[in-house]
Amino acid sequence: xxxxxxxxxxxxxxxxxxxxxxxxxxxxxxxxxxxxxxxxxxxxxxxxxxxxxxxxxxxxxxxxxxxxxxxxxxxxxxxxx
Amino acid sequence: xxxxxxxxxxxxxxxxxxxxxxxxxxxxxxxxxxxxxxxxxxxxxxxxxxxxxxxxxxxxxxxxxxxxxxxxxxxxxxxxxxxxxxxxxxxxxxxxxxxxxxxxxxxxxxxxxxxxxxxxxxxxxxxxxxxxxxxxxxxxxxxxxxxxxx
Numbered sequence: 483x484x485x486x487x488x489x490x491x492x493x494x495x496x497x498x499x500x501x502x503x504x505x506x507x508x509x510x511x512x513x514x515x516x517x518x519x520x521x522x523x524x525x526x527x528x529x530x531x532x533x534x535x536x537x538x539x540x541x542x543x544x545x546x547x548x549x550x551x552x553x554x555x556x557x558x559x560x561x562x563x
Numbered sequence: 564x565x566x567x568x569x570x571x572x573x574x575x576x577x578x579x580x581x582x583x584x585x586x587x588x589x590x591x592x593x594x595x596x597x598x599x600x601x602x603x604x605x606x607x608x609x610x611x612x613x614x615x616x617x618x619x620x621x622x623x624x625x626x627x628x629x630x631x632x633x634x635x636x637x638x639x640x641x642x643x644x645x646x647x648x649x650x651x652x653x654x655x656x657x658x659x660x661x662x663x664x665x666x667x668x669x670x671x672x673x674x675x676x677x678x679x680x681x682x683x684x685x686x687x688x689x690x691x692x693x694x695x696x697x698x699x700x701x702x703x704x705x706x707x708x709x710x711x712x713x
Binding site: 539561 | 597613614615616618619622623644655656676679680681682683684685686687688697698699700
């Protein structure tokens with residue numbers, strides 16, 4: 483399974499990365515998140531309880547299932563308006 | 564119904580006037596304009612940068628607008644949100660609603676703003692005397708959005 487993973491705002495800055503291609507067998511966004519957090523260091527930022535996520539440009543819950551080719555985004559609570 | 568995400572400044576007055584132009588069935592126009600303040604959370608703010616998620620931003624706003632149209636009998640609904648660098652005093656966001664009667668316009672305008680604040684992927688980074696800082700999400704915004712749950 484190949485995924486495009488994106489990071490925004492404070493997470494993008496903490497990781498020094500706006501996105502990367504991730505490969506592996508992930509059944510849900512939560513599993514992908516756990517995989518990234520396990521890298522340690524700055525990646526711990528993705529363990530924040532109020533983290534928001536999106537699958538293919540739509541807000542979703544962390545238990546959202548994943549399919550090959552999905553675009554997944556992680557970001558802190560939104561602050562527009 | 565239109566949704567626009569743009570870096571360019573806009574004139575809120577012109578936006579309001581355009582809402583009832585060419586439609587004599589419009590009896591009520593309600594608008595909201597959000598501005599950059601020069602002070603927030605104990606610090607002077609010299610400016611801010613609005614980051615967003617191109618592609619998702621437009622989709623998220625379209626979805627909010629669609630839901631508002633399904634809930635209330637609206638004649639026009641416009642959402643305009645700026646991105647990029649902004650200075651204190653500048654408008655950030657405009658929501659304008661036109662309907663035959665006032666209650667639908669009042670409610671739809673508040674609904675769109677409450678959902679935009681909690682569901683559209685924008686993030687504010689303020690420039691303060693102590694350096695740049697990301698604005699944190701507010702629980703009160705979540706509570707405001709929750710009141711629209713059916």
